[in-house]
Amino acid sequence: MNKNIKKGKITMTITIGIACFVLVAIMFMQFKIVNQTDITSIENMRETELRTELANWKSKYEETNQKYEETTSKIEEYKQTKESNEETEKLVDQELEQVNMLLGKTNVEGPGIEITIQEQENAETEGEIKAYNLLILVDALKAAGAEAISINEKRIINMSDIIDINGTYGSFIQVNGERVLAPYVIKAIGNQSYLESALIGNGGYVDELKTTGFDVKINKNDKIEINKYNGEIKTKYIQ
Amino acid sequence: MQNKKIISIVLGIMCFLLTLGIFVQIRTVNSTNTTVSQNYEENNLRADVLKYKERYENKYKDLEKAEAELEKERQDSTQNNTELEQKENEIKQGNKIIGLAEVTGPGVIITLSDSKRDASTALDISSLLVHDKDVLSVVNELKNAGAEAISVNDQRIVPTSSILCGGNIVNINGEKVGSPFVIKAIGLPEQLAGLERPGGYLYWLEEATIEVDVKKSNNITIPKYTGVISYEYAKSVE
Numbered sequence: 001m002n003k004n005i006k007k008g009k010i011t012m013t014i015t016i017g018i019a020c021f022v023l024v025a026i027m028f029m030q031f032k033i034v035n036q037t038d039i040t041s042i043e044n045m046r047e048t049e050l051r052t053e054l055a056n057w058k059s060k061y062e063e064t065n066q067k068y069e070e071t072t073s074k075i076e077e078y079k080q081t082k083e084s085n086e087e088t089e090k091l092v093d094q095e096l097e098q099v100n101m102l103l104g105k106t107n108v109e110g111p112g113i114e115i116t117i118q119e120q121e122n123a124e125t126e127g128e129i130k131a132y133n134l135l136i137l138v139d140a141l142k143a144a145g146a147e148a149i150s151i152n153e154k155r156i157i158n159m160s161d162i163i164d165i166n167g168t169y170g171s172f173i174q175v176n177g178e179r180v181l182a183p184y185v186i187k188a189i190g191n192q193s194y195l196e197s198a199l200i201g202n203g204g205y206v207d208e209l210k211t212t213g214f215d216v217k218i219n220k221n222d223k224i225e226i227n228k229y230n231g232e233i234k235t236k237y238i239q
Numbered sequence: 240m241q242n243k244k245i246i247s248i249v250l251g252i253m254c255f256l257l258t259l260g261i262f263v264q265i266r267t268v269n270s271t272n273t274t275v276s277q278n279y280e281e282n283n284l285r286a287d288v289l290k291y292k293e294r295y296e297n298k299y300k301d302l303e304k305a306e307a308e309l310e311k312e313r314q315d316s317t318q319n320n321t322e323l324e325q326k327e328n329e330i331k332q333g334n335k336i337i338g339l340a341e342v343t344g345p346g347v348i349i350t351l352s353d354s355k356r357d358a359s360t361a362l363d364i365s366s367l368l369v370h371d372k373d374v375l376s377v378v379n380e381l382k383n384a385g386a387e388a389i390s391v392n393d394q395r396i397v398p399t400s401s402i403l404c405g406g407n408i409v410n411i412n413g414e415k416v417g418s419p420f421v422i423k424a425i426g427l428p429e430q431l432a433g434l435e436r437p438g439g440y441l442y443w444l445e446e447a448t449i450e451v452d453v454k455k456s457n458n459i460t461i462p463k464y465t466g467v468i469s470y471e472y473a474k475s476v477e
Contacts (some may be wrong), residue, residue, distance in 0.1 A: 016250060023257040030264035050284040056413060057291035063467040064298045071305040078312040085323070088316045092326045095313070099333035101475050102398060102468055110472040135379055136372070143401035143410075147473040158337060158398045161383035189473040225476070238335050238342040238387045238425050 104157035104229040108148045110189040112224040113196055116217045117209065118183035129182060129214060131164040131173045137186060138162065140205045144198035146188040148226045152180040155229040176231065192220050299465070335388070338397035338464040342388045344425040346459045347432050349377065349441070352419035354448040366447045369418050371404040373449070374411075376440050377422060378402065384431050386424040388461045392416040395464040412466060419450075428455040 045053065074091070081087035100106050115137070117129060138156055141149055149156040154175040165174050173180050188195055196218060199206040206216050313330070317323035334340040351374070354367035361367050374391055381389055389396040394411040401411070408415045424431050434441050435453050445451050 019254070020257070023254070023261065027257065027260055027264060030261065030267075045281075045285070047278070047281050047284065050281060050288060054284060054288045054291060057288060057295055060413075060466065061291055061295040061298060063469065064295060064302055067467040067469065068298060068302040068305055071302065071309050075305065075309050075312050078309070078316050082316050085320055088320075089323055089326075092313065092317060092323055092330070095330050096326050096333075097475065099330050099337070101470065101473070102337045102339075103333050104398065106475040107477065108473040109476045110474055112472065132376070135375065139375055139401050139403070142399055143403050145399075147399070147470045156398075158396070159382055159387065161379055163379070163383050191472065226473075233336060235332070235336060235387045237344040237346065237427065239344050 103233060104148070104155045105233065107225065107228050108189060109223060109225050110147070111192055111222045112146070112148075112187065112189035112220075113192055114219045114221055114224060115186040115188075115199070115206065116183050116215075116219075117186070118215050120213060120215050127212070128171070129173070129184065131162045133209060133214075134173065134175075134184060134186070135162045137199075137205055137209075140198055141186070141188045141190075141195060144190065144194045146190040146195060148187075148189045150187045150226045151175050152185055153227055154178055154180060155227060157229050157233065159233070176229070187224050187226050189224050189226060196220065337468070338388065338395040338400075339468070341460065341463045342425060343458060343460045344387070345428050345457045346386070346423065346425040346455075347428055347434075348454045348456060348459065349381075349422040349424070349434070350419050350450070350452040350454075351377070351422070351444065352450040355450065356448045367449070369420055369444075369449055371402050371409045373440075373444060374409060374420055374422070375402040377434070380434050380440050381422070381424045381426075381431060384426065384433060386426040386431060388425045390423045390461045392421055393462050395462055397464045397468060399468055412464065423459050423461050425459055425461060428457070431455075 074095070077091055078088070081091060097106070101108065117133075117137075119129060134151060138149055138151070151162070152175070154160075156175075160176050162173065162175050164171050165179075173184075198204065199218065201207065206218065209216050310331075313327055317327040331340070335342050351369045353369055354361075356367055358364050358367060378389055378391065378396060391402070391411050394400070394414055394416060397412070403410045405415060408417045409420075410416075432453055432455055433439070435451075436442065441451050441453070
């Protein structure tokens with residue numbers, strides 16, 4: 001009698017033990033799967049995400065394809081003009097012109113928008129416009145596909161910085177190492193509706209600036225002129 | 240008898256909790272993991288994405304080959320003329336500044352990672368994370384300190400690069416990058432490392448318990464931009 005009870009107890013303990021073990025094991029397996037699930041991987045994207053991803057790769061492919069065709073045709077041209085220095089010079093000049101344009105060493109023209117920002121005249125408590133505000137605005141314009149940007153005629157190039165200088169007699173903003181003063185006029189060349197819609201509307205940075213209490217105006221212009229970088233682009237360390 | 244009852248109840252509760260845990264987990268897995276997608280359309284889209292990605296990658300390899308060939312061809316064509324040779328050098332140097340060519344040189348490597356501090360002890364959890372604006376500000380300060388080439392997680396900063404928030408990740412050049420952010424910059428190392436000065440941006444990130452690491456190096460390689468910069472709207476004028 002006593003023995004039987006003991007036996008039953010042991011069996012029960014073992015069964016429960018096994019059950020617990022299995023349950024815990026399953027839980028750990030689940031944890032692992034959750035951990036391994038990478039939310040940026042394609043397997044886990046939803047339809048809308050997949051559509052943007054597809055559009056993204058498609059446009060990348062098309063850009064690359066176009067550039068590839070341009071490059072191969074340039075190679076052919078070089079091959080054909082090898083004998084003539086004059087013809088070669090034309091090709092080299094063309095390529096150099098292209099490079100200088102991307103560097104910001106040429107004056108450019110095209111459709112785009114002009115944004116004017118200033119502090120409100122009779123605002124006492126509102127803050128000042130800081131370099132940070134202009135930095136974010138420029139970043140937003142680049143994200144919307146701006147091809148050339150300037151702040152108060154200072155061309156934004158790859159090495160441009162936008163910083164606050166805090167002096168004894170107040171602070172000011174410096175772009176490319178040169179002082180700029182309000183009103184700040186930011187010009188951008190690109191697709192007008194992309195540029196504009198990136199700034200206004202829900203979450204747009206211009207709306208945010210307006211809420212902060214700054215006076216912001218956007219003007220569309222079919223012929224915006226942006227001057228070249230007015231310094232020398234020097235490098236010393238890159239090889 | 241009393242003892243047995245207690246044991247049974249305890250065991251019952253334990254089993255119930257474990258089972259509950261498993262169900263919660265299964266539900267989470269189901270809602271995040273759509274590998275076993277029931278949706279025909281999504282599967283098609285997924286296949287299309289992969290197809291275009293592959294096509295792009297192949298085309299990009301072709302383009303790289305063609306660009307190398309073009310450079311050789313240009314060099315061959317210009318080598319017997321000093322004036323042309325100089326222009327050829329200008330093109331090469333220009334491409335390095337724009338970000339269309341790989342560059343090496345001395346500089347710094349700055350690593351920013353999300354705070355390791357327990358989120359429940361923070362007043363503002365958001366301050367424990369590295370944001371797009373932080374990366375943007377550090378890149379801007381590096382430019383101010385004279386950086387000649389910069390990359391963030393191997394995404395080269397080119398004239399058209401933007402650094403934007405995309406939810407829990409950051410978009411740079413349209414590519415997704417996340418913490419830790421490894422920012423490489425070429426320039427005078429001492430000057431670039433000056434970003435750590437008290438009151439500088441990195442100082443404030445450190446104050447917010449973001450992990451900041453600055454390493455000087457004499458030999459940094461920054462990859463070229465893996466995309467195409469082509470202007471559609473801007474035209475050069477005299």
